[in-house]
Amino acid sequence: MAKRDKTEQIRQQIIAATDDLLYHKGFNLMSFSDIADAAEVPRGNLYYYFKTKDEVLAAVIEHRLQQMRLMLDEWEHTIPTPLARLQRYARIPLNEMENVTRFGCPMGSLNTELGKSQPELQAIAKQQFDLFREWLVRQFEALAPTENAEHLALHLLVRTQGLATLAQIYHDTALVMQEVEALDHWLEGLAD
Template identity: 50%
Template sequence: MATKSERTQQRIIDAANQLFYRKGYNRTSFTDVVDEAEVPRGNIYYYFKTKEDMLRAVIKHRMETTRLMLSEWEKSIKTPLDRLERFVQIMYDSTPALLRSGCPMGSLNVELAKDQPELKNDAKQLFDLFQQWLAKQFAQMGYPEEARELSLELMARGQGIIVIAQVYQDPGFLERGTKEINRWLENLDRYA
């Protein structure tokens, strides 16, 4: 069972995670996090000396959550194609959030890439985790030589669809795009 201190720290991380996603990292202040987490201002400095420390804790939390999700998919979803389609389903399931704020990984990486390369390298770990997992699925489908390129293509297609759907506030585009990705995956599976 988590201690009161661990629960407070997690509340701060959860609040920062949501704010970094909704508002962006650079537009989120310590005060925003204090208000969202509903903790005394002094508490935040006890756990995080800088906003960069907070971002790194958020990235670590996202990585842990993602690893658990992917591990669960490995156990519960029988085929690599079904696991890849489950990955694509996240986009469709997240339509309202994606239309409002974009992809949590993509928007953070784009924001940090502009003038904070050291933090962007930390945030890139999220993409790396998905890319490696996706490549493993493609290799298991029968594409060991092309696995990396196919994983990058899948991520690029997804990110592009999310950006255009957000720009035009078009949930139908997101739905059609995810269906097209699934057709592409099914064709790959057929020819493997």
């Protein structure tokens, strides 16, 4: 029992370290040595926990998905209206200002990198978008009677992704504030 716990703890340590590394360096520049150093696990030892770099990626994405589900569930329970929930989503870049202006969006930048020529890996990373997308669709459906919930959800994703891309390129905090405010007003307009 104690053994299994320790193994699992080290696994989580590796996943947490890789999560950051992936965000800060990208998948293809992140080496197994980087992961070992960051997780403070001896180099060759990593292979006991994960056989390939792809496996680590899959574990990190699975971990992210779990965290996201927890967060969205919490929002459902603590934020009373669909409007406020959508606004909460749109405000993520404000809360993550420092990270967004330095590294962009962790989901978007990863998909952009993998989408070019690593379709199997992108399929894994894409699940993060699927999860948000489906949640957003449900919120828009609850916000107001519409047949456009799908379009609206994608439009919101488009604008938050573009915002993250430009915010990083220009390290521009003012841009984040302006764009989030514009999204806020747009959402309010839809709710009327």
